[in-house]
Amino acid sequence: MKLTLKIWRQAGPEAKGKMVTYPLDGVDGDMSFLEMMDILNEELVNKGEEPVEFDHDCREGICGSCNMMINGQPHGPQKLTTTCQLHMRKFNDGDTITIEPWRAAAFPVIKDLIVDRSSFDRIQQAGAYVSVNTSGNTQDANSIPIEKAKADEAFHSATCIGCGACVAACKNASAMLFTSAKVSQYALLPQGEIEATDRVQNMVRQMDIEGFGNCTNTGACMIECPKGIKLENIARMNSEYLKANI
Amino acid sequence: MSALVKSSIARKWIMALSGLFLVVFLTQHFVINITSVIAPDTFNEWSHFMGYNPLVQFLAQPILIGGLIVHFVMGIALEIKNNKARPVKYSKYSGNANSTWVSRNMIITGLVVLAFLGLHMYDFWVHEMTVKYIDVQPEDPTRYLHELKEKFVSPVRVGIYVVSFVLLAMHLWHGFNSSFQSMGAKAVNKGEGLKKATYAWSVLIPAGFIFIALYHHFTH
Known part of the structure; x- marks a missing residue:
């Protein structure tokens, strides 16, 4: 699967951010969205570029860390699913995917896709x-x-x-x-x-x-x-x- | 007390209560107006009562204007606050995937209704004030139907009325039902009956006002 990724890049809390476009090839439909991001980051590191920072922890849909606005929807197009549980089979070859951090005054951007919650x-x-x-006399709930x-x-x-x-x-x-x-x-x-x-x-x-x-x-x-x-x-x-x- | 009024939930309550008050007023307004079609003499009689009864004029009318001001001022204040809560907008936002256009654009439909109210006040309220307090004309309990028909001669004015009431219907479609959610009526989410009743009211009452305007335009 060949994709075009448009990702918000922001060096730090005070820095001015912008959308940056990355072409990405070799994406498998069985990969999770975060695994696809891992591949992109590996390519960026190999080229000597700064990887895209994003929050993640359990990758099991329970920690609530993997926050990405994907094509204008939080956690992407699949209902009742966190980004880490979203699979690339939900997208098509040749798709352009826009990825942004949560946008709220109360969630300031720390870097790239990571916000302070x-x-x-x-x-x-x-x-x-x-x-x-x-x-010592605690009642059993x-x-x-x-x-x-x-x-x-x-x-x-x-x-x-x-x-x-x-x-x-x-x-x-x-x-x-x-x-x-x-x-x-x-x-x-x-x-x-x-x-x-x-x-x-x-x-x-x-x-x-x-x-x-x-x-x-x-x-x-x-x-x-x-x-x-x-x-x-x-x-x-x-x-x-x-x-x-x- | 001021801290309470500033709280987001208290403001939801104020919006909901003032909105419901306006819903009641709109219903009463419709009941009177529909008599202009089905019982013209009753329309003249009720209009005269509304125009000259001191309780209506000096108690109900100021309360109505107060309710309107509270609803609009609070709505605009909340819109300003909500815009500040997201200073940087998304480059892509798929609002239609999770909510209706009407629910996201209450400020647009609300401002159109506000602009319409300006015209409506000019047409009827300013005219009434002029007749009663400036020109000081003698009481004529039979003048109302004729004056109403005169207002709906112009196709431009009728067009403005129709468009405004369509937007009012959209505003009510979201606002009436959501006022029960704002006031903590959990039944709204479980009771489909109440939800359907609010939707039906939101379409039927504005459609009734449109019918009245068109009826008088075409029967003039």
Whole structure:
């Protein structure tokens, strides 16, 4: 497979970036997208050029690191799939593929395709936890009965890997799907009730401080989320926020 | 309190509530206007009541104008904030792959409706104010239908009305349904019935206004 890659290159956070075109030959349909990037980088290194920097870790679709805007879609054209799990058979011989970093004021570019997503960490630190007494009399979590449907919903919200595809897809660069998934996974469980008021207020405040945009309910975040996090989470967060403020 | 109003979710609530208030107003406006087609005497009677009842004039009307201003000002403020949240745009962005054009362009349909409201206010509200407070003409409870028909003689004005109401329908198609999501009504995602009802309303009410404009244009 012969491809033309148009990739965002940026030497550093303050440097001016630009799209650079690279022809790439010998791409196999069974390669993952990241393996294709590895081949490109090998060619660049052999030519003495700077390789394209991109984030990756597990390559199993669970770490949320491999963030690339591929042909205008976060993680590319395949639904419920991270970039590392995307295979080149989704593309055709002769295709031109545009690869860009996530674009958001709250996700500044560090280099090439790598962005700083520590804003997500700070939102989580603001409230995505439950306080547990560890004095020695810690209660077993399973001693509190939870109805199956709620437990399943909480677990589904907890499958968010924090990759940032929701922000990347949203026309407003809003982080409400991410924040609401983290709020929901606790709001649905009795263990999360004690800190419910502070949690939603603090996490929403931090989300706003980070400079994410406002949700306008386009639903793009849910469609592009590799884990299928649902819009119900945002509705739940909005309702939790109202409850916390009245 | 100011911190609360500045929060992104509180602003969603304000947009949703002011939008729903305008939906209620639009319904009431349509009910009155359709009488101009099916019961002209009732149209004159209700128009006269709306134009001269002190509660409508000095309580309901300022509340309506306030609701409109809140909705538009907040919508524009949010658009500015959202543009700042992505200072560098994508060179390729496939929005159609994950969302509708209407949902992504509420500011465009909203600004067209705002421009239309300027014309609408000039046509009816400014005229009413002139008749009542500047020219101080005597009360005439039978003048309204005639004045309405006069407004729809011009094909250009009717054309502007039709285009504006098509864009209003697009605005409502996304806005009405999404107001329930903004207010935390999870049922919207699960209850297809409510979603379909909002879509039906969003098409039928603007289509009704278009019908009224065309009816008076062709029966003048």
